[in-house]
Amino acid sequence: MNRRAVLAGAGSATLAILAGCVFTDGEVEYDRGDIAVVVDGEPVDLSADRFQSENVENDSIAFHLHEDDDYWYMEGEEPVTFAEGLDLLPHFAYAQRDGDHVVTIDGTEYDGSESGTELTFLVDDEPVDPTEYEVSDGDDLRLEITTET
Template identity: 30%
Template sequence: MDFDQQRYYLDTIEKKHPETVYFHFHDSAHGPNEWSNEKKVITFARALNLLPGISYSQDGRGEPVITYGGTTYRTTDSGVTIDIHEGTRTIDPTTYEVQHNDNFWVRITTKSATATTSGDNTRTGKLVFDVNNRRLNFEGSNYEQAGTEQFQFRDDDNPYTWFNTGEPVTLATALNTIPSIEYSQESKKGHVIQYDAGEKFGGTYRSSTGGTEIIIRQRTADVNPEQYQLRNGDLIWVYVHTDQAPDNEH
C-alpha cells in the first residue's frame, strides 16, 4: 500500500493522536513510503498500531493478526500467510525495535489472491529497489507504459507490484524493462547497476568498487538475476548503497 497520502502525514493526525509522532509519514520525505520515528524508541508492532486503519496483534500461539481496511487476517485462517521483514530477515514486531535506516515489509497473501493470479498464467510479486537510501516508486505512466506483455507494473495503487504474464522472465530481463535502470554483470566481478536519476542519486554502481554494496535477493536468498526466473509471490529486494549515500534522517 502507498503511505504517501495525507491521511498518514503527521500534520494531519498529530493533533488528534499526539503519539503518532513516534511513527509517521510526511510529504517532505526523501523517497516514497519513507517513515519517521521521533522522540521515543518503539517496537514495530506499536508503529503499525499508530497508522490509521491498521492494527497488529498476536493470537494465543504468537501468530500475527493484522486488521486493514476493516478486514482481519490471521495465519490460522485457511489460505492466509503473513510475512513481516526488516530488509530480508523475518522479525517479530512485538520485540523488534524500530531503528535508523530500517526497511520494513509486511505482506499478506490470501488463497483467493493466489487463485486470481495463477488462473491466467500470470505471476505477481513485489519489487523493492533502494538506491542510497532512496526507494524507487514504480507508480506512474512512465513505468506502466514502458512495460511489456510479459513484465509490467499497473495503475492499481500498488507501486511495488509487478506482473509477469505468459512465460517466466529472468530478473535481469525484468530490471532492464524498467525506465532509468540497466542491469548487467562484470565477468567474475559481480553486479553492475546503472541508475539514471541525475547527479544526486544517479550513476553507475559496481559491486566490485570499494565502498559500494549491491544486494539482490528473493526474500532472504541471494539470487543471480541473469539466471533467476520470477515466480508467483516473489519478494525481490535490490539494495544499492555507497559511502557517498546521503544520510537517511528517519
C-alpha cells in the same frame, strides 16, 4: 492516440488487455509479486509514471509494473530472471561486467566492482544470483544498493 484516454474509456477486460495483462476465458493470466529497489536506504518510487507500463512506449509484457499498485507482473510462456526483469523495466538497465553486477536507474550507474558499492539481490529476504534466479508468482523481489557517500 493517448493511451491513458483509451484505457480510461475501456471496460475491465479491454483495460487489462491494453495495459498488458492477458485474459483467457475471463481470467487474467499473469504472475505477480512485490518489488522494492532501495538505494542508500531510500526506496526508489516505483509508482512514478515513468516506470509504469501504461505511461511508456518501451514497456514489456514479459516483466512490467502497472499504475495503482506496487506489484511486478510477468506474462508469457517463459519466466524471466531477476536480472532480465530489472533490465526490462523502463529507466532501468542491468549488465554484468567481469562477473560484477551493474544496475543503472534513471541514468545513474551502480557498479558492483567499484569500491564501496554493493548490490544485493534478494528474493523473499534470501540473497540470490539475479542472473540465475527465475522469478515466479508471489516472489518478493528486493534490490538493495549501497554506496559510500
